[in-house]
Amino acid sequence: MSIDLNERGRAILEAIVDDYIVSGEPVGSRAVSKRHNMNISPATVRNVMSDLEEMGFLASPHTSAGRIPTEQGYRYYVDSLLQIRDLSAGEKLRIESHCQSGKLTVENLLQETGKALSSLSNYAGIVMAPRFTSTVFRQIEFVRLSERRLLVVFVSQAGLVQNKLIEVDEDFSPRELEQITNYLNETLSGLSIHDVKEKIASEMQQEKALYDKLMKQALELSGKALEEDVAGQIFIEGASSFLGQPEFAEVGQMKKLFEAFEQKSRLVELLDKSQEASGVQIFIGSANTYNQIEGCSLVTSSYQNVHGTIGTLGVIGPNRMSYSKVIPIVDYTARLVGRLLETGQGKEK
Amino acid sequence: MSIDLNERGRAILEAIVDDYIVSGEPVGSRAVSKRHNMNISPATVRNVMSDLEEMGFLASPHTSAGRIPTEQGYRYYVDSLLQIRDLSAGEKLRIESHCQSGKLTVENLLQETGKALSSLSNYAGIVMAPRFTSTVFRQIEFVRLSERRLLVVFVSQAGLVQNKLIEVDEDFSPRELEQITNYLNETLSGLSIHDVKEKIASEMQQEKALYDKLMKQALELSGKALEEDVAGQIFIEGASSFLGQPEFAEVGQMKKLFEAFEQKSRLVELLDKSQEASGVQIFIGSANTYNQIEGCSLVTSSYQNVHGTIGTLGVIGPNRMSYSKVIPIVDYTARLVGRLLETGQGKEK
DNA sequence: GTTAGCACTCGAGCACAATGAGTGCTAACA
């Protein structure tokens, strides 16, 4: 459907998108004709532009302005015209120095990565840790806060720490907690949280698990702790870069955008989806987050270590973002983060 | 210095601040005179307003506009004129339901609290967990991620979980780690992190600690983990409420504001300061965060449990914020959060 | 198929006047 563009049509569409990405203003026929000694007159360009508009790649805000790309226009541009340049050594270094600054929390590392993405791309960086359910269990610890309140700390294979407050019906002694902890750590190590849940459910069904009161309690406790799924942590950095973008000059729209960032749940959904695919994915405009934020595009990639996908990261910017710049940044960063969260498990075996 | 205001001056200042807080527009003499059958003519009001301006409580944006309060004006208003109303049962309930929604992470609880503050006040809510150094040590765990990388998990008395990646020189076996863990948990429990650091330093100095290699390693490890101070986690929620406030219509200023929110370090400093005092504190305009964000005021309170102060929370809004509404919200929330993070330690003894 | 020419459209920017809210001052009043 979109291959019915001849050489000249492609060149002109590319020129318009390129220009519009840097200027943010409608591009006229004269500008295209002059640009890079493309030897055709403005009048000819106008004819082609008119065709492109009819095909849905361009739109004109009003009669006497130039043309701007439609979402479909960007889509074609990204899919068929874009030349992806490599990162310079300097850029790579900048990303690395951001992500490796000293002794960090895993959460901090992800947050710093978000900042790196933002500062290199000049748009907003977004990094999501995995949904808890999809992580691989490594270790569990219980901390008794009061008679009826326990703090449960999980550590995933990748080193992500998740904690939860739970209320219990009976008072556990430190000794009991220790035994429960040991039992669970032995039983569950290496399973995904999803499997852990299933295992707990099935063991509790079978009577054989019940002969030992402690074991039963252990299962009950961990079941309780896993009851509600904790949404993946999500870090958005550099959202302020949207302020100043001319297309978001209207306060109302800007407010919607920031509220969407604060709410996060929609974003989690979207990133969840992109987690399955590998490599860089690009969501343009309304194609991304169901009508919530207009005019925004998203470049994402999942990152993984030897155990599989850990999470997703990317950049959110206006539709009119510099894809050729952003795509390699996201790609490189995803690989780097995957490597940094390598657990060395491979060497252990 | 500020008591030299007669009854009428006070009434007029209060009227102006009240009006300005709701309207956001300069208040004229006529409006004040009409307001609540204050039986004086606009002309008289003008005289008084002129005096108030001379004293520094009011300012006029330009000749033919009304007056707006200066920072000093707000200060006086807050210190001497403000009547603080109690929260309605409904409001209390709303805060509680926000903070107690199900089984939460401690971090989530703090974050939800920020949202509650924001949604009730209609400004931005801010919640800070304590600086790590000022928390009380409860438990430490080591997780071996690879030969040279350990994940250290600390739990504080209040149930806050902090984790850190550290690099080590030698490979520890699970057995060794367990011994180290036990040793540290016994030795350090109940001390503040600050004291823990000192203890480690002093023990390592004394030769007597060195006869046991394991003990030495334990101290080294924990010393390493505590080397760099982790800044207190800070949650800012509802920053988007600033969008739409007329005084931040200019994009440049708005951008500065959001960048300040993203940076956070300045805010941490400020909240640190307010941590020492007890009760609700109010920072108005330039008095708060050294010139970074103009026109913003901050209402904060620290929250504590039986072990002392845990952290600080509050509301950030424009100078022109509804203090009478915000102050009781912040006050009540701080008490509530303190209670929710109660560890029941008192009953244990 | 391409291009030059031309009439037409429409937003941006500017000057100008009208409006009106609000002030400061002065003089009269209680």
Added chain:
DNA sequence: TGTTAGCACTCATTGTGCTCGAGTGCTAAC
């Protein structure tokens, strides 16, 4: 002496009409 009415003045805001120019679409010539 403190209060008030009256009045001239200031100045941001709003609306109007105007020009300017960028850009288009169409037609006719190449």
